[in-house]
Amino acid sequence: xxxxxxxxxxxxxxxxxxxxxxxxxxxxxxxxxxxxxxxxxxxxxxxxxxxxxxxxxxxxxxxxxxxxxxxxxxxxxxxxxxxxxxxxxxxxxxxxxxxxxxxxxxxxxxxxxxxxxxxxxxxxxxxxxxxxxxxxxxxxxxxxxxxxxxxxxxxxxxxxxxxxxxxxxxxxxxxxxxxxxxxxxxxxxxxxxxxxxxxxxxxxxxxxxxxxxxxxxxxxxxxxxxxxxxxxxxxxxxxxxxxxxxxxxxxxxxxxxxxxxxxxxxxxxxxxxxxxxxxxxxxxxxxxxxxxxxxxxxxxxxxxxxxxxxxxxxxxxxxxxxxxxxxxxxxx
Amino acid sequence: xxxxxxxxxxxxxxxxxxxxxxxxxxxxxxxxxxxxxxxxxxxxxxxxxxxxxxxxxxxxxxxxxxxxxxxxxxxxxxxxxxxxxxxxxxxxxxxxxxxxxxxxxxxxxxxxxxxxxxxxxxxxxxxxxxxxxxxxxxxxxxxxxxxxxxxxxxxxxxxxxxxxxxxxxxxxxxxxxxxxxxxxxxxxxxxxxxxxxxxxxxxxxxxxxxxxxxxxxxx
Numbered sequence: 205x206x207x208x209x210x211x212x213x214x215x216x217x218x219x220x221x222x223x224x225x226x227x228x229x230x231x232x233x234x235x236x237x238x239x240x241x242x243x244x245x246x247x248x249x250x251x252x253x254x255x256x257x258x259x260x261x262x263x264x265x266x267x268x269x270x271x272x273x274x275x276x277x278x279x280x281x282x283x284x285x286x287x288x289x290x291x292x293x294x295x296x297x298x299x300x301x302x303x304x305x306x307x308x309x310x311x312x313x314x315x316x317x318x319x320x321x322x323x324x325x326x327x328x329x330x331x332x333x334x335x336x337x338x339x340x341x342x343x344x345x346x347x348x349x350x351x352x353x354x355x356x357x358x359x360x361x362x363x364x365x366x367x368x369x370x371x372x373x374x375x376x377x378x379x380x381x382x383x384x385x386x387x388x389x390x391x392x393x394x395x396x397x398x399x400x401x402x403x404x405x406x407x408x409x410x411x412x413x414x415x416x417x418x419x420x421x422x423x424x425x426x427x428x429x430x431x432x433x434x435x436x437x438x439x440x441x442x443x444x445x446x447x448x449x450x451x452x453x454x455x456x457x458x459x460x461x462x463x464x465x466x467x468x469x470x471x472x473x474x475x476x477x478x479x480x481x482x483x484x485x486x487x488x489x490x491x492x493x494x495x496x497x498x499x500x501x502x503x504x505x506x507x508x509x510x511x512x513x514x515x516x517x518x519x520x521x522x523x524x525x526x527x528x529x530x531x532x533x534x535x536x
Numbered sequence: 537x538x539x540x541x542x543x544x545x546x547x548x549x550x551x552x553x554x555x556x557x558x559x560x561x562x563x564x565x566x567x568x569x570x571x572x573x574x575x576x577x578x579x580x581x582x583x584x585x586x587x588x589x590x591x592x593x594x595x596x597x598x599x600x601x602x603x604x605x606x607x608x609x610x611x612x613x614x615x616x617x618x619x620x621x622x623x624x625x626x627x628x629x630x631x632x633x634x635x636x637x638x639x640x641x642x643x644x645x646x647x648x649x650x651x652x653x654x655x656x657x658x659x660x661x662x663x664x665x666x667x668x669x670x671x672x673x674x675x676x677x678x679x680x681x682x683x684x685x686x687x688x689x690x691x692x693x694x695x696x697x698x699x700x701x702x703x704x705x706x707x708x709x710x711x712x713x714x715x716x717x718x719x720x721x722x723x724x725x726x727x728x729x730x731x732x733x734x735x736x737x738x739x740x741x742x743x744x745x746x747x748x749x750x751x752x753x754x755x
Contacts (some may be wrong), residue, residue: 239648242647242648243648243649317664317665317666318666319645319646319666319667320646320647320648321648322648323648323649323656326656326661326663327663327664329663330663330664331663331664339657340657340659343657366651366655367651367655367656367658368651368654368655368656369651371648371656372648375649447695448698
């Protein structure tokens with residue numbers, strides 16, 4: 205029995221060391237949600253996933269890749285427009301989210317319609333306003349490409365693409381997009397110090413924002429109604445679309461605030477261009493409704509100096525190394 | 537007593553062959569061309585017809601004597617090979633019941649990408665909202681009221697209160713048998729004038745799945 209325990213322990217440590225080189229959990233982060241045992245990371249699978257992430261063949265007419273709406277320099281989102289653009293210049297109904305720390309995320313999409321990172325890519329691939337294709341069509345194209353047959357062989361020991369292998373490889377790359385090297389992180393690791401203004405902003409943040417934008421991921425992973433008046437053209441009811449539950453009306457997933465400096469515009473429909481507009485919404489713009497987050501029932505009280513301090517703190521969440529990490533860029 | 541003993545002794549089997557026959561009354565369903573008439577005046581053509589059978593178990597009275605591992609089968613009327621299931625039993629066992637699920641359980645629904653019959657290229661996974669389609673049936677009906685006269689039933693989902701997964705239980709003691717799905721019973725129970733398009737998890741998807749579960753029999 206003991207012998208087995210030791211063998212098991214060795215195996216576990218070995219697995220951990222291998223995994224650590226490709227994916228490290230910062231010590232002040234929680235345990236990841238993603239089940240790595242079902243999709244163990246390897247360098248070749250990550251490379252395949254990274255190549256697929258930048259691959260326009262994923263769209264019907266080979267024009268749109270994941271990167272089209274999720275560019276590394278903007279923390280893997282798109283910053284030029286409020287709503288995402290897709291195939292044939294079509295415009296979607298929501299603002300593409302920034303991609304980072306996805307291993308800790310339980311639900312995907314603004315309304316949580318996708319329940320597992322593996323299945324996320326199916327949505328944009330199939331959406332007529334995004335990539336307008338299907339996973340079948342994508343797999344068929346990959347299987348006729350010499351380049352991908354080689355990449356699949358290296359990754360899986362078999363040159364045939366399948367839906368499962370394609371999606372899991374994309375997951376592998378996305379899982380490596382860990383952002384934990386901002387000034388905030390360095391302060392947490394005692395490698396740096398906040399300025400007086402940043403420290404004051406941090407305190408204000410903890411008192412006014414952190415119940416939803418909870419450290420260290422800067423989201424509690426829940427769905428909340430933050431009091432935005434409904435856009436009458438989009439009529440987006442948020443989470444209720446998925447659950448058909450009236451109590452979920454106008455609730456959207458709380459986004460992480462990491463790299464927020466790079467990932468404007470803000471909100472599910474990209475209605476705010478600047479952080480000051482976001483803070484003004486929380487102090488003056490809250491629309492009362494039955495499903496409004498309880499923390500916002502009376503709005504948030506902040507002076508204009510306090511707002512500036514909070515923004516100064518939010519800028520410490522910018523992770524330059526993440527945005528410019530060569531491992532995340534187009535694979536040459 | 538003696539006869540009962542002999543009977544159960546004879547039925548000990550090392551393997552089980554199951555074939556799924558999807559029929560309308562007594563006629564096997566052929567996609568695209570054939571027309572089927574229901575008792576209440578619908579004439580129906582089928583374009584797509586596929587569904588998941590999962591978690592196959594054999595029972596001797598109330599005790600499970602065999603549980604198939606990794607038990608997920610996509611039965612597709614357009615692919616005859618998909619309609620045969622072979623169970624390799626480790627020991628000769630006796631059984632008098634088979635149980636299976638019509639659809640995919642909730643744990644599998646949230647478990648990420650999978651291969652084989654569960655691969656998303658099989659066209660049985662929703663893209664805009666995660667979850668398997670348990671039962672997919674599309675076709676044309678003379679009484680459908682829209683211009684294309686089509687019906688589309690994509691019955692699936694896994695989240696409370698709209699989990700349409702159904703348990704089916706049938707009696708059998710032999711090691712080679714047919715499981716019949718007679719859709720005449722389904723179309724007799726469904727009013728196609730009212731219900732013809734279901735493409736998301738909802739209360740009606742649950743009700744229709746319950747109807748389908750009642751259409752299985754053994755031969």
